[in-house]
Amino acid sequence: MSPLPVKLSRTTTRAIDARRMQAEGALAAQNLSPPDSLAPFPFTAIVGQDDMKLAFVIAAIDPSVGGVLVFGDRGTGKSTAVRALARLLPPMRSVVGCAYNCDPAAPAALCDGCKKRAAQGALKTTLRGAPVVDLPLGATEDRVVGALDLERALTQGEKSFEPGLLAKANRGFLYIDEANLLEDHLVDLLLDVAASGENVVEREGLSVRHPARFVLIGSGNPEEGELRPQLLDRFGLAVDVKTPTDIPVRIEVVRRRDAFERDPARFAKAWSVEEHKLRRRIATGRERVGAVAAPDEALEKAAMLCVALGADGLRGELTLLRAARALASFEGVERVGDAQLRRVAPFALGHRLRRNPLDDIGSATRVARAIEEIFGA
Amino acid sequence: MSGDGEAAAWARASHAAALFAVDPLGSGVSLRTPPGPARDAWVALLRDYLPSGAPMRRAPLSISDDRLLGGLDLAATLRAGRPVAETGLLAQADGGVLVLTMAERLGGATAARIAAALDSGEIELARDGLSARQHTRIGVVALDEGHDDDERPPAALLDRLAFHLDLGEVSHRAVKERCASAAQVAAARARLPSVVAPAKAIDALVAAAARLGIDSLRAPLLALRVARASCALRCADVVDDEDLAVAACLALAPRATCAPPIEESEVPPEEAGDEPGSEKNDADPKNDNAQPREAPAPDDLIVAAARAAIPADVLARLATDARTRAPAARGGKSGAALVSARRGRPIGARRGALREGRLCLIETLRAAAPWQPLRRVDAPDDAGLAVRVRADDFRVTRFRERRETTAIFVVDASGSSAMQRLGEVKGAIELLLADCYVRRDSVALVAFRGKSAEILLPPTRSLARAKRLLAALPGGGGTPLAHGLDAAGALAESVRRKGQTPLLILLTDGRGNIDRKGAPDRAKALDDALDAARRLRAPGLAALAIDSSPAAAARADAPTRKIAEAMNGRYLKMPFADAATLSQAVRAAAPAP
Numbered sequence: 001m002s003p004l005p006v007k008l009s010r011t012t013t014r015a016i017d018a019r020r021m022q023a024e025g026a027l028a029a030q031n032l033s034p035p036d037s038l039a040p041f042p043f044t045a046i047v048g049q050d051d052m053k054l055a056f057v058i059a060a061i062d063p064s065v066g067g068v069l070v071f072g073d074r075g076t077g078k079s080t081a082v083r084a085l086a087r088l089l090p091p092m093r094s095v096v097g098c099a100y101n102c103d104p105a106a107p108a109a110l111c112d113g114c115k116k117r118a119a120q121g122a123l124k125t126t127l128r129g130a131p132v133v134d135l136p137l138g139a140t141e142d143r144v145v146g147a148l149d150l151e152r153a154l155t156q157g158e159k160s161f162e163p164g165l166l167a168k169a170n171r172g173f174l175y176i177d178e179a180n181l182l183e184d185h186l187v188d189l190l191l192d193v194a195a196s197g198e199n200v201v202e203r204e205g206l207s208v209r210h211p212a213r214f215v216l217i218g219s220g221n222p223e224e225g226e227l228r229p230q231l232l233d234r235f236g237l238a239v240d241v242k243t244p245t246d247i248p249v250r251i252e253v254v255r256r257r258d259a260f261e262r263d264p265a266r267f268a269k270a271w272s273v274e275e276h277k278l279r280r281r282i283a284t285g286r287e288r289v290g291a292v293a294a295p296d297e298a299l300e301k302a303a304m305l306c307v308a309l310g311a312d313g314l315r316g317e318l319t320l321l322r323a324a325r326a327l328a329s330f331e332g333v334e335r336v337g338d339a340q341l342r343r344v345a346p347f348a349l350g351h352r353l354r355r356n357p358l359d360d361i362g363s364a365t366r367v368a369r370a371i372e373e374i375f376g377a
Numbered sequence: 378m379s380g381d382g383e384a385a386a387w388a389r390a391s392h393a394a395a396l397f398a399v400d401p402l403g404s405g406v407s408l409r410t411p412p413g414p415a416r417d418a419w420v421a422l423l424r425d426y427l428p429s430g431a432p433m434r435r436a437p438l439s440i441s442d443d444r445l446l447g448g449l450d451l452a453a454t455l456r457a458g459r460p461v462a463e464t465g466l467l468a469q470a471d472g473g474v475l476v477l478t479m480a481e482r483l484g485g486a487t488a489a490r491i492a493a494a495l496d497s498g499e500i501e502l503a504r505d506g507l508s509a510r511q512h513t514r515i516g517v518v519a520l521d522e523g524h525d526d527d528e529r530p531p532a533a534l535l536d537r538l539a540f541h542l543d544l545g546e547v548s549h550r551a552v553k554e555r556c557a558s559a560a561q562v563a564a565a566r567a568r569l570p571s572v573v574a575p576a577k578a579i580d581a582l583v584a585a586a587a588r589l590g591i592d593s594l595r596a597p598l599l600a601l602r603v604a605r606a607s608c609a610l611r612c613a614d615v616v617d618d619e620d621l622a623v624a625a626c627l628a629l630a631p632r633a634t635c636a637p638p639i640e641e642s643e644v645p646p647e648e649a650g651d652e653p654g655s656e657k658n659d660a661d662p663k664n665d666n667a668q669p670r671e672a673p674a675p676d677d678l679i680v681a682a683a684r685a686a687i688p689a690d691v692l693a694r695l696a697t698d699a700r701t702r703a704p705a706a707r708g709g710k711s712g713a714a715l716v717s718a719r720r721g722r723p724i725g726a727r728r729g730a731l732r733e734g735r736l737c738l739i740e741t742l743r744a745a746a747p748w749q750p751l752r753r754v755d756a757p758d759d760a761g762l763a764v765r766v767r768a769d770d771f772r773v774t775r776f777r778e779r780r781e782t783t784a785i786f787v788v789d790a791s792g793s794s795a796m797q798r799l800g801e802v803k804g805a806i807e808l809l810l811a812d813c814y815v816r817r818d819s820v821a822l823v824a825f826r827g828k829s830a831e832i833l834l835p836p837t838r839s840l841a842r843a844k845r846l847l848a849a850l851p852g853g854g855g856t857p858l859a860h861g862l863d864a865a866g867a868l869a870e871s872v873r874r875k876g877q878t879p880l881l882i883l884l885t886d887g888r889g890n891i892d893r894k895g896a897p898d899r900a901k902a903l904d905d906a907l908d909a910a911r912r913l914r915a916p917g918l919a920a921l922a923i924d925s926s927p928a929a930a931a932r933a934d935a936p937t938r939k940i941a942e943a944m945n946g947r948y949l950k951m952p953f954a955d956a957a958t959l960s961q962a963v964r965a966a967a968p969a970p
Contacts, residue, residue: 148748
């Protein structure tokens with residue numbers, strides 16, 4: 001293999017783009033159609049999978065629900081939905097030139113660089129899309145947490161920190177496809193950062209700590225192996241996805257996918273109205289979520305549900321309420337009621353039930369029974 | 378295989394090569410055949426069909442991430458004094474084909490990386506201080522050299538490959554004709570974007586896939602691509618029944634998990650009466666296939682075509698074996714796939730102190746490389762050193778800590794005590810699987826009764842799947858002990874080939890009464906069983922025989938004891954084995970980690 005000199009860090013992408021253009025030229029000559037990776041499949045065009053879509057919407061409205069795990073059959077649009085989500089997130093205001101997307105409205109959470117700049121004068125800000133960052137398989141630890149800036153170290157002999165994926169994902173979403181294939185030490189690292197909201201790098205004269213608050217989204221297929229229980233508990237919501245069995249639904253899935261693959265731009269345009277509507281609803285939902293009331297009655301019912309199910313810890317109860325509140329806000333309702341609690345309970349609690357592998361009753365059934373007991377049929 | 382059969386298999390394979398070459402990117406072929414001239418001829422044929430200049434890269438089985446995805450080129454970086462990246466095979470194959478050899482042993486992790494590149498058309502690189510998004514559109518050829526049903530490429534990969542071919546043992550004599558010339562394939566490639574598939578064709582493919590018991594929605598999508606390619610190769614513009622039949626034969630039939638009934642009475646009449654001509658009006662009027670006909674529903678045609686493409690023996694098995702209807706039963710080799718990523722070999726390096734493991738020199742140098750100019754400034758005294766390495770740079774190799782154990786239960790499901798015994802085994806398997814969350818072991822189940830043995834549960838770690846399969850265990854009939862041991866031996870061998878440690882647990886009362894030929898002969902049956910047991914005597918195969926016969930247990934010459942001795946295993950008397958004791962015994966017998 002011939003070594004290919006590539007300029008790194010900020011310029012890497014550009015250099016690779018240049019080669020990509022050459023490659024596309026070559027492709028055209030070979031008569032193979034160049035791909036279109038620009039337009040993702042629209043979120044609203046995903047057929048069915050209502051639970052998964054709702055869980056994502058809830059996380060978009062209230063990121064503090066603590067992440068979403070989507071576990072289920074192959075080819076059900078898990079990755080598609082996550083990638084489509086990026087287009088629906090409300091834009092956020094962030095500091096210009098900050099690698100961590102610092103929020104100018106939250107002075108306490110600023111990174112060190114922004115604090116310094118803020119002390120010198122007003123911060124320049126800009127509106128930008130919330131990041132949805134993929135954690136690619138095979139990522140090494142240094143690129144996840146950030147490390148020495150290679151290019152500057154090698155060419156200029158300067159010691160500087162090059163932020164990693166955790167920095168990029170700050171205030172956005174971090175997506176792990178095939179979460180059950182991720183190496184254990186990376187999983188531990190992610191859980192640690194997700195819990196503390198801060199990334200700490202200490203290495204030979206590099207000492208960096210920066211905010212890293214993100215919504216962790218994991219997906220996987222149970223046939224590839226069970227997920228570690230510790231990882232499971234850390235997700236706020238967990239959704240099971242199944243391949244639809246209904247033929248008309250399956251036909252619709254294939255038709256839409258085919259239409260998309262044939263002409264992504266046209267397909268995206270056809271769905272732009274729907275997408276716009278949902279984007280607006282999410283934005284409004286996020287604005288109003290703080291104002292949604294959770295009456296005592298709802299708190300009590302949430303507590304009863306958790307007790308009935310034996311869901312450990314307060315985390316379940318808290319997530320249940322937050323998710324119900326986000327759903328109420330999304331639906332334009334002013335107070336959390338039974339309807340919202342019933343709707344979100346399966347994915348806020350289903351994965352928190354104490355595991356009894358010998359029990360034949362699935363957790364979904366157990367949750368459904370408890371709901372019936374407390375809210376009535 | 379007969380000469381005719383070989384010729385047909387080759388014709389199908391060469392047709393698939395042409396169709397794949399028409400539309401290769403983001404799809405693939407799984408070619409199951411032993412290495413040999415036929416396989417070489419097929420690869421050469423594909424090479425010829427692909428556009429000249431399209432890369433074809435071979436990925437070795439245990440390819441490392443920096444070769445597959447790309448990373449820092451250490452030697453060049455040190456030489457140049459600035460970071461130099463090397464592109465991985467996935468990026469090098471851009472616009473062409475990645476060939477995977479021995480794909481049946483491919484690890485789940487590698488398969489997932491390839492699958493991600495196939496899906497997204499790009500590689501996200503986040504390694505060794507490099508972050509980049511590289512564009513790559515590839516096709517995949519998985520060369521599958523597996524022997525038995527259990528050895529297949531990872532399901533996550535197979536699901537994304539349109540063509541599943543089984544060439545069998547085709548001799549080079551069968552390799553003659555090619556179904557199209559390279560020029561025809563090139564012309565079809567140019568024509569492909571203008572090929573139209575009527576909505577009805579899509580519906581028919583989806584319906585046919587469902588009737589064949591194919592769960593994944595990728596299957597009909599890939600079949601549709603095959604149909605379009607077939608249409609382009611015929612120089613036509615509208616996908617018609619012939620193309621659908623081709624797609625059914627090459628893309629759907631190999632994925633079938635149930636045999637469709639031959640009588641198709643349940644088809645709604647209005648669907649059958651609908652004229653296929655209506656969609657063809659908006660298409661090319663010159664199309665000579667445009668005349669409407671009184672055809673059966675198109676999905677019937679597809680199912681019939683798929684049926685014809687499924688070998689008779691497979692068809693018979695699908696028809697009788699209701700269990701294969703379970704979606705995971707055929708494609709679900711994923712348990713094994715993940716497992717083979719855990720072979721007892723190094724699995725990369727991570728930062729760590731030297732006492733934590735063995736130093737990985739290359740990775741250590743890689744980590745030290747970027748710091749060299751800085752360190753030269755910081756510590757000019759070390760001028761004599763070529764490379765300055767600090768403790769922070771140390772990388773230790775990580776190995777899989779232990780080989781996994783696969784507990785193979787070989788259960789006597791004969792006679793009246795079968796139901797109770799199977800119930801206990803089921804309980805024990807579930808208890809062991811419950812343990813698997815921690816221990817990451819797998820469990821398999823072979824049952825023998827009547828005149829044969831069968832693998833009821835292929836090695837798995839998935840509780841959900843095990844439960845589904847264990848729910849309906851058949852029992853009753855004769856006791857073909859030898860068959861059971863033979864089947865278990867084959868399974869143990871395949872487990873070992875995957876780098877796991879098999880542990881054999883035989884549960885029987887030892888009263889074998891069916892010999893190897895399937896004839897009821899008690900004396901011959903015991904001889905055969907002892908012979909089968911002796912064959913199991915192999916290094917690295919731990920065995921445990923549990924005697925469930927209350928009468929024989931006391932005697933020194935109990936047949937089960939003899940069998941235990943013959944296979945060099947332990948013997949346990951357990952006339953009233955319950956699930957808990959059983960799983961305890963198995964845990965105690967498992968080889969030390």
